[in-house]
Amino acid sequence: METISTQTLIFICDSFITATITTTTTTTITSTTTTPDPIACRNGTHILDNGNCVTIDQAIINAVGTIRNNSTNSTVVAETLSQYISLLPNSSSTLNQSYKLTVDEIDTCLNKIKDVNLTLNTNDSILVAQPVNQGGNVMTLGASFTRATGGQVINTANTGNIINSFSSAAAIISNQSLAGVKSLNMLIIDKLTAYKDLDKSSDRFLASSVIVVALHRNDSASTSTNISLYFQVLQEYHPNRVAQYYCSFYDTTSLKWNESGCTMPKNNTAFNRYECSCNHLSTFALVWSPYVTPCDTSTHVSMSDGSCLSKPNAQIETVNTLRANTSDSTAIADALSSYISAITDSNIALNSSYTLNVSEIDIILSNINNTNITKNTNDSILVVQQPNQGDNVIVLGASFTRGTGGEVVNNTNKERVTNSYLSTAAIINEESLDGVTSLNILIIDKPTTYENIDNSTNKTVASSVIVVSVQRNSSAEPRMNISLYFQLLKRNQTIDRPEYFCSFYDTMNSSWNESGCTKPRYNLTFDRYECSCNHLTSFALVWLPKVPLTRYLNAQDIASLIFQSISILCFIAIIIHGLTIRVCNPMASLQARDLLPLISCAVTMILFIFYIGLAMTVYTKTTYDDEKQSYHILNHVRNTTSLDQSYERMKRCVIILLLSCATQGVGWLLGPFLRFVSEDTANVLGWFFNIFNGLEGVWAIILYIIILSKGIDERKLVVGAGEVMKPTESLCHKYEKCSGEDNENEDHSKKEATEINYQSTGNKA
Numbered sequence: 001m002e003t004i005s006t007q008t009l010i011f012i013c014d015s016f017i018t019a020t021i022t023t024t025t026t027t028t029i030t031s032t033t034t035t036p037d038p039i040a041c042r043n044g045t046h047i048l049d050n051g052n053c054v055t056i057d058q059a060i061i062n063a064v065g066t067i068r069n070n071s072t073n074s075t076v077v078a079e080t081l082s083q084y085i086s087l088l089p090n091s092s093s094t095l096n097q098s099y100k101l102t103v104d105e106i107d108t109c110l111n112k113i114k115d116v117n118l119t120l121n122t123n124d125s126i127l128v129a130q131p132v133n134q135g136g137n138v139m140t141l142g143a144s145f146t147r148a149t150g151g152q153v154i155n156t157a158n159t160g161n162i163i164n165s166f167s168s169a170a171a172i173i174s175n176q177s178l179a180g181v182k183s184l185n186m187l188i189i190d191k192l193t194a195y196k197d198l199d200k201s202s203d204r205f206l207a208s209s210v211i212v213v214a215l216h217r218n219d220s221a222s223t224s225t226n227i228s229l230y231f232q233v234l235q236e237y238h239p240n241r242v243a244q245y246y247c248s249f250y251d252t253t254s255l256k257w258n259e260s261g262c263t264m265p266k267n268n269t270a271f272n273r274y275e276c277s278c279n280h281l282s283t284f285a286l287v288w289s290p291y292v293t294p295c296d297t298s299t300h301v302s303m304s305d306g307s308c309l310s311k312p313n314a315q316i317e318t319v320n321t322l323r324a325n326t327s328d329s330t331a332i333a334d335a336l337s338s339y340i341s342a343i344t345d346s347n348i349a350l351n352s353s354y355t356l357n358v359s360e361i362d363i364i365l366s367n368i369n370n371t372n373i374t375k376n377t378n379d380s381i382l383v384v385q386q387p388n389q390g391d392n393v394i395v396l397g398a399s400f401t402r403g404t405g406g407e408v409v410n411n412t413n414k415e416r417v418t419n420s421y422l423s424t425a426a427i428i429n430e431e432s433l434d435g436v437t438s439l440n441i442l443i444i445d446k447p448t449t450y451e452n453i454d455n456s457t458n459k460t461v462a463s464s465v466i467v468v469s470v471q472r473n474s475s476a477e478p479r480m481n482i483s484l485y486f487q488l489l490k491r492n493q494t495i496d497r498p499e500y501f502c503s504f505y506d507t508m509n510s511s512w513n514e515s516g517c518t519k520p521r522y523n524l525t526f527d528r529y530e531c532s533c534n535h536l537t538s539f540a541l542v543w544l545p546k547v548p549l550t551r552y553l554n555a556q557d558i559a560s561l562i563f564q565s566i567s568i569l570c571f572i573a574i575i576i577h578g579l580t581i582r583v584c585n586p587m588a589s590l591q592a593r594d595l596l597p598l599i600s601c602a603v604t605m606i607l608f609i610f611y612i613g614l615a616m617t618v619y620t621k622t623t624y625d626d627e628k629q630s631y632h633i634l635n636h637v638r639n640t641t642s643l644d645q646s647y648e649r650m651k652r653c654v655i656i657l658l659l660s661c662a663t664q665g666v667g668w669l670l671g672p673f674l675r676f677v678s679e680d681t682a683n684v685l686g687w688f689f690n691i692f693n694g695l696e697g698v699w700a701i702i703l704y705i706i707i708l709s710k711g712i713d714e715r716k717l718v719v720g721a722g723e724v725m726k727p728t729e730s731l732c733h734k735y736e737k738c739s740g741e742d743n744e745n746e747d748h749s750k751k752e753a754t755e756i757n758y759q760s761t762g763n764k765a
Contacts, residue, residue: 044090057095060087064099067109074113074129081109081187082120082127089124089191097390101194103283104252110185111214119153126151128186132178139178144170144230145188145209163230166271169209170230171284177225180217187212192237195285197372198250204257207233207245208274208286215281225279231265231286232273242306243288247276250283254413255393257287297378301341304334312351314342319354322364329371329384336364336442337375337382343448344379350448358453358538359507361442366469369438374408381406383441387433394433399425400443400464402487421526422485424464426539429481438471446489450540453505459512462488462500463529463541470536480534486520486541487528498543502531505538512542556683560690567697574704 041053049059063084071077084101101109113129120127128143130153138155144167145151154162154172162170169188178184189195189210196206208231229247233239247265248257265274265286274286295302301314309317318339326332343350356364368384375382385395385408393410400406402423409417409427417425424443433439444450447465454460463486484502502520503512520529520541529541 074116086124088193142172143186171211174226183216185214203289204287211284213281242291244291311342329368333373340380397427398441425485426466442467459542466539468536570697
């Protein structure tokens with residue numbers, strides 16, 4: 001029997017864990033012999049795990065399984081977490097992402113450790129879980145870590161020594177902030193495999209070790225927190241350009257590094273580190289972003305290398321870069337983002353030789369691949385991301401808020417983004433991203449390049465522009481469904497009752513086209529229009545301006561007025577002629593049954609007068625359909641009676657009416673074709689329309705002449721019958737009994753005829 005300290009060394013490949021437990025125990029040492037394969041466990045791919053020689057990936061899987069099994073043994077959880085952090089940098093690229101702990105899981109795992117007093121120290125991390133009160137007026141305040149040496153617990157007794165040392169990272173909580181705290185848990189990670197690419201939505205990059213802190217209190221009451229942080233910039237994460245440093249915590253809600261509640265870091269040149277403080281506890285790190293020389297954004301552009309160029313010079317430089325066919329995706333993304341800023345709200349006329357057209361922008365965006373890039377400015381956001389980000393996070397699109405900037409949209413923040421007052425957004429349905437290896441989206445807030453690109457339809461851009469492309473790992477393409485959200489640009493918010501279209505730019509026809517897109521629906525709550533499309537390209541909300549009310553008449557307008565005036569004059573001539581005949585020769589005037597077709601024509605003439613009045617005052621393009629009137633005329637003519645002698649003339653009248661219906665009908669049938677034909681063809685069809693519909697007065701004249709001819713024939717018949725009846729009338733005047741005798745003679749004649757017929761019948765029999 002031997003009493004020993006429980007401080008032990010557990011060798012793991014090239015790393016070691018030093019576990020220190022302050023209590024001592026009595027342990028019986030029994031000699032055992034194990035014979036693991038020494039060669040297999042020294043080649044950098046295997047490790048001794050519970051006496052078994054397994055691959056590093058398998059050891060990681062075992063460790064993650066232990067952590068996720070919700071073990072209540074704090075010592076086991078702590079040792080497994082420390083082991084996991086040491087193993088992860090040596091894992092293979094084929095390790096399934098599901099066997100990597102998320103930031104939330106590491107935070108939860110650290111917070112789960114309680115009621116122990118231990119320190120786990122390796123070459124990769126230090127994990128401290130100790131009661132704050134260590135007795136003897138010694139309080140645990142935090143921890144520090146020095147690269148290649150290991151970590152150390154910081155307490156009230158050694159604070160000064162550690163602060164004045166070259167620690168890689170350290171965290172110290174003030175005494176006042178620890179009031180009521182039972183235990184302090186702290187994890188400092190030197191090798192940042194689990195945290196390296198957490199933030200893909202902003203220009204924030206890790207520069208230091210990561211510090212994770214959690215407290216266990218005696219009660220629910222909490223006091224204000226003040227934690228001092230010390231970070232050295234790690235060599236492998238040293239910026240390759242002039243940088244601006246930030247003391248940040250990782251916001252698990254927005255999945256971003258966030259500086260809220262932390263001071264700006266101060267550079268301590270004596271110890272080559274940055275120092276700051278925060279008023280809360282979380283996962284902390286020193287991050288950097290490219291330093292941007294302050295620019296007057298109205299005349300200059302902040303370039304990706306930190307320089308400040310005038311907008312004309314920035315335009316030339318970025319276009320030269322983009323047209324140089326470089327394969328550097330980062331350089332392409334930087335240049336494209338800077339180009340958009342250079343041409344936005346420029347007070348100087350754009351150089352046409354250094355202006356990218358729509359097709360060039362589409363091609364440049366689609367050529368960015370094999371990378372995860374987000375370029376966010378006040379003028380645009382450019383996102384190039386792999387849809388599958390691991391940890392069940394799927395990138396779906398991007399959004400932009402005017403005056404604030406953009407944001408990557410994924411399946412975890414989609415609801416929050418769509419229920420906000422965004423300016424523009426594009427979100428692809430998750431099923432449509434099957435097989436997609438890269439999702440590229442560019443949102444341009446003020447689309448200068450797109451303002452005057454459609455000269456054929458007069459459609460005008462009313463919103464920001466969204467350019468989208470994808471790259472797939474196979475030729476199979478599932479059905480695409482992209483949801484689009486547009487707020488109007490300020491200059492379009494005062495337009496009176498316009499008609500909006502959700503459109504894409506058709507580079508073949510150089511025009512905005514609505515094919516494959518739904519009609520935009522206005523969302524009153526968020527003051528925006530929403531629609532969806534079944535393909536990818538350059539999208540925008542466009543509107544057609546109303547035809548301005550003007551007194552200017554083109555050639556077709558003048559011809560239409562002339563035709564209508566001729567028709568009116570023809571009908572006036574009909575009225576004058578009819579009135580003259582009625583006064584001079586009442587017997588030759590038109591009968592009531594002959595007036596019905598002319599009344600229908602009169603209604604048409606009244607409409608002509610009305611339209612001419614509008615054209616001379618208000619001028620609209622309103623037309624009318626007189627085919628209905630033609631059918632009325634035909635119906636009236638068919639129901640009128642006529643004598644056999646006027647049959648031929650009636651047939652000609654019907655032919656004229658049918659011809660009128662045909663010409664009027666053909667004129668209106670040309671209308672639907674105007675939407676599909678070219679402008680020149682539409683003009684020709686317009687002339688046919690005017691000519692056919694302007695013949696109404698001519699048909700009325702011909703119809704009037706036919707009716708008069710029919711009336712003349714009827715009068716001739718009446719006159720002829722009168723001549724035949726004159727002798728009989730004379731006899732009747734001469735003899736008073738003429739009528740009676742005539743009747744008697746008629747009866748006698750009928751009787752004789754009957755007798756003759758009877759006799760004739762008898763003889764035949």
